[in-house]
Amino acid sequence: MRSEIENVYRVFARYPRPVRVEGCRHCVTENDHRDLLGAPLRELGAERLRRFSHKALNTWGDVDDLRHFLPRLLELALRGEGDLHGLFAKLHQAGWTGWPEDEREALRACLSVWWEDGLTGTERPDTALDTLAETGDDLAPYLDAWWGRNTPQALWALADLVAQVAHTVPRARDHRLVTWLATTRGWIENAFFEMSEAGQTELAEALSESRQLLDLVTLDEPVPSGPETSPGAGAGEPPAPGSADSQATGSEATGPPEPR
Incomplete structure (x- = not known):
């Protein structure tokens, strides 16, 4: 720098x-x-x-x-x-x-x-997004840079963000973050399997919990659809990591939304 x-x-x-x-x-x-x-x-x-x-x-x-x-x-x-x-x-x-x-x-x-x-380290980070948000700047470019990163630090930060939003009362949540999190379903599922295979047990467990929390956080958000959407997910939410459907079909990342 x-x-x-x-x-x-x-x-x-x-x-x-x-x-x-x-x-x-x-x-x-x-x-x-x-x-x-x-x-x-x-x-x-x-x-x-x-x-x-x-x-x-x-x-x-x-x-x-x-x-x-x-x-x-x-x-x-x-x-x-x-x-x-x-x-x-x-x-x-x-x-x-x-x-x-x-x-x-x-x-x-x-x-x-x-x-x-x-986003490139291996240790669990502090609340970097909270710190960045203090600037009052548009977070969209930073969220776009984050999306799809499967480094441990990026994934820990994602799990922490999901937990933070999930434990915030709905009326106080930042809708822009909720909309962005709705696009991370497939990313979290794929990362769960990748971290499990890599022996990153603690991180995989955190991602599994995040995927379940995500359904609550993004309950009113549309499920991303299109050619990259996970097959077999049906009309509802994609399966959580560890479920039979998830293991049978897998879920592909759908990509971040266009910056607002």
Whole structure:
């Protein structure tokens, strides 16, 4: 991600270092000011930036101040040395999706690489989609990049998402996610068999449970139809992993929906 981060530094260099970052005099001390402005941008450590990243846009600094420090904040957060969830929420608060095109593109390039990296690992991930959603950006491109990935990390994330949505009261669910999840039935079934054969027992069990939960989550969603739909599924839902029908017929992935 080095080149993407460097591009963020380049694009946001138009926001010069402030002489002083104005803030609430009851909330921000002179020591805070000295810490924030006491080193060149690229040399600021996570501890120096911690208070500013927490208070930015509320009691310390405006949007342009945030833009100046953003490259370093993003670099540290993506390296695991900062609060990525909180930083994404600040971007949303700052209205970044309405910023100039080159600024949006530079940030989205970083987000895409970060998301891609999160789909290729082997360990069970944190709630990456929740973190990404904090940006307020359109999730469709990221969901499209996720669809059909059979890496353990991508599948664990899918199982976790199904469980999360299933345990959210229906009126509070994001309908866009529910619609997308309705397209993952065949993907989950195929992944269940693949992980079972690979000896990934725990993951296979999680996928089997997810497939059953998915019927509840997507009860009112149409069953994908077309030439790639699983044969033998009948007019109802496709069979859950482990069922006799599922083992007899298998289910092919139907592909993601068109982004809205």
